[in-house]
Amino acid sequence: MSYILTLKKLELCRDGKKILRGVNLEIGNQEIHSIIGANGAGKSTLAYTLMGLQGYEQNEGSIIFDGEDIAELSITERAKKGITLAWQEPARFEGLKVRDYLAIGARDNGGITEEELKDALCKVDLNPEKYLDREVGEALSGGERKRIELASIITMKPKLAILDEPDSGIDVVSLKEIVNLIRALKENGSSVLVITHREEIAAASDKASLMCEGVILRSGDPLEISEFFKNRCIPCDNRIYPLTEN
Amino acid sequence: MTLTKLDMLSKDTEDMNSAYDAAGGNSEVLHNHEMSSLVVSGNKVLSANGTEGIVLEKKETENGVDIKMTIQKGYKIPLPVHLCFGLIPKDGIQEIKMDFVAEEDSEVELIAHCTFPNAVKVVHKMDAKMVIGKNASLKYTETHFHGPHGGIEVLPKAYVKIEEGGKYYTNFALISGRVGFLEFDYSVDAEKDSICEMVTKVYGKADDKIRILEKIALNGENARSVIKSRIAITDNAISEFRGITEGHAPRARGHVDCMEVIQGNAKAEAIPIVRVDNPLAKVTHEAAIGCVDKKEVETLMARGLEEDDAIDIIVKGMLA
Ligand SMILES: Nc1ncnc2c1ncn2[C@@H]1O[C@H](COP(=O)(O)OP(=O)(O)OP(=O)(O)O)[C@@H](O)[C@H]1O
Numbered sequence: 296m297s298y299i300l301t302l303k304k305l306e307l308c309r310d311g312k313k314i315l316r317g318v319n320l321e322i323g324n325q326e327i328h329s330i331i332g333a334n335g336a337g338k339s340t341l342a343y344t345l346m347g348l349q350g351y352e353q354n355e356g357s358i359i360f361d362g363e364d365i366a367e368l369s370i371t372e373r374a375k376k377g378i379t380l381a382w383q384e385p386a387r388f389e390g391l392k393v394r395d396y397l398a399i400g401a402r403d404n405g406g407i408t409e410e411e412l413k414d415a416l417c418k419v420d421l422n423p424e425k426y427l428d429r430e431v432g433e434a435l436s437g438g439e440r441k442r443i444e445l446a447s448i449i450t451m452k453p454k455l456a457i458l459d460e461p462d463s464g465i466d467v468v469s470l471k472e473i474v475n476l477i478r479a480l481k482e483n484g485s486s487v488l489v490i491t492h493r494e495e496i497a498a499a500s501d502k503a504s505l506m507c508e509g510v511i512l513r514s515g516d517p518l519e520i521s522e523f524f525k526n527r528c529i530p531c532d533n534r535i536y537p538l539t540e541n
Numbered sequence: 542m543t544l545t546k547l548d549m550l551s552k553d554t555e556d557m558n559s560a561y562d563a564a565g566g567n568s569e570v571l572h573n574h575e576m577s578s579l580v581v582s583g584n585k586v587l588s589a590n591g592t593e594g595i596v597l598e599k600k601e602t603e604n605g606v607d608i609k610m611t612i613q614k615g616y617k618i619p620l621p622v623h624l625c626f627g628l629i630p631k632d633g634i635q636e637i638k639m640d641f642v643a644e645e646d647s648e649v650e651l652i653a654h655c656t657f658p659n660a661v662k663v664v665h666k667m668d669a670k671m672v673i674g675k676n677a678s679l680k681y682t683e684t685h686f687h688g689p690h691g692g693i694e695v696l697p698k699a700y701v702k703i704e705e706g707g708k709y710y711t712n713f714a715l716i717s718g719r720v721g722f723l724e725f726d727y728s729v730d731a732e733k734d735s736i737c738e739m740v741t742k743v744y745g746k747a748d749d750k751i752r753i754l755e756k757i758a759l760n761g762e763n764a765r766s767v768i769k770s771r772i773a774i775t776d777n778a779i780s781e782f783r784g785i786t787e788g789h790a791p792r793a794r795g796h797v798d799c800m801e802v803i804q805g806n807a808k809a810e811a812i813p814i815v816r817v818d819n820p821l822a823k824v825t826h827e828a829a830i831g832c833v834d835k836k837e838v839e840t841l842m843a844r845g846l847e848e849d850d851a852i853d854i855i856v857k858g859m860l861a
């Protein structure tokens with residue numbers, strides 16, 4: 296099996312505190328891989344470190360993407376290699392039109408057609424007629440902005456899409472759409488690393504990993520990992536610890 | 542009243558047409574005789590088309606033009622009136638004096654393009670007096686195009702009086718090319734039930750200097766106003782914003798909103814001033830100066846843009 300992403304002993308400190316404490320992880324080509332774990336486990340931190348955001352430069356370990364160590368690369372360089380990230384809480388862009396935002400990710404792939412723009416919005420269940428010429432700013436609801444953020448991942452056609460809680464702020468009824476969207480990304484050739492608290496999304500993955508206190512505790516079959524998290528971990532002192540390991 | 546229709550064939554006219562297009566206008570509207578328009582290059586009036594309901598008087602002066610424009614009582618002008626002011630040479634001075642009256646119950650939209658594509662040492666002064674009559678409405682948009690040299694001083698000054706039930710909306714944009722030195726000075730008296738909305742958007746680069754002073758006195762009961770300013774500055778540019786709103790009458794409502802984005806060594810100052818001497822009036826303000834939002838920049842970088850391009854898109858969005 297060839298891997299699109301391999302993490303070895305990845306460590307990250309912030310303000311003197313070790314948040315990622317040696318993450319090991321492998322994600323296969325066109326694999327949907329979900330990461331579950333308690334609040335504060337370090338899931339978003341892992342996503343930011345993979346994208347290379349400012350303040351999230353790894354301290355130890357390696358990030359091998361598509362056969363190459365990308366630790367020294369900037370955000371832009373990583374994106375050009377095919378990694379992208381959808382934030383848990385997307386940015387607001389005053390004055391930027393949805394159509395222009397969606398076109399940005401497609402720039403390096405020879406641009407985007409009107410049809411593709413519409414198609415991307417339909418995939419996140421937004422009516423293109425209504426949204427294409429609106430602004431990604433103040434006037435949109437949190438859920439709408441979240442959908443547009445996901446649409447911008449579709450138009451980019453990345454090799455690896457990192458989705459940080461794509462379900463947060465999205466109504467329960469639409470959860471199925473998110474699952475379909477993740478599958479559509481896979482069908483279009485992307486691998487997907489999805490951080491989630493939703494069993495429905497974890498269940499739709501090919502593989503899952505449980506993150507705890509800055510490490511990946513175990514990886515495997517999504518149902519088994521979810522069950523383990525639910526039944527074999529105990530909350531204690533605002534943290535969740537596994538009963539068996541430790 | 543002088544109504545001139547000049548054939549637009551001269552070299553001056555051609556130059557102004559292309560400058561007008563470069564400033565974001567569409568020079569065809571200046572030829573369209575169903576639309577009202579006025580084109581001034583330096584101190585020469587190149588063309589002037591009036592339409593029914595608009596009385597236009599103009600006089601060429603030593604360094605510019607005196608204009609008197611009256612929208613006659615009850616006339617609602619269906620199409621916008623296009624104004625084009627400019628100076629094609631590298632240096633010179635242009636002084637526009639504008640006396641504008643919208644008579645009772647009239648309605649008009651003025652779209653002004655000011656274009657100085659080659660300016661190296663140019664002064665453009667505008668001194669306007671505007672009266673918006675009872676229940677009349679004026680929408681005024683002014684867009685500037687300055688070229689890359691920055692050797693320009695732009696000094697727009699206006700006194701605006703909005704009479705009972707009148708509406709005044711103005712939008713000033715100086716985003717393309719260099720600002721040079723801008724001193725924007727508008728003062729408004731707003732009477733009973735009137736509405737005033739003033740928007741300024743400026744993008745300063747290199748050693749541009751921007752000074753914006755806007756003052757609105759809400760003198761009449763239920764008068765309402767918004768001052769909205771969006772300024773982006775980079776390199777060594779400097780900006781100073783002062784937005785004053787005074788509430789002098791019951792149920793007068795005013796708001797001042799200034800947002801500035803700075804990069805490089807740019808320096809910005811924003812002073813919203815709120816004065817109220819009537820206990821039933823209410824005036825609020827917000828001002829924010831900061832760098833470009835980090836998450837916005839990183840999001841666009843994560844879609845493959847270089848940092849500078851990402852910042853450019855964000856700033857242009859804010860100024861759109
Ligand atoms: N600058 C910082 N300094 C110190 N600790 C930090 C800093 N930033 C984040 N942390 C800590 O890192 C830990 C991991 O945070 P992170 O946001 O990655 O968690 P998460 O797994 O995504 O949680 P959630 O499910 O709530 O989104 C938290 O305990 C958080 O308090």
Ligand SMILES: [Mg+2]
Pocket residue numbers: 338339340383459
């Ligand atoms: Mg998180």
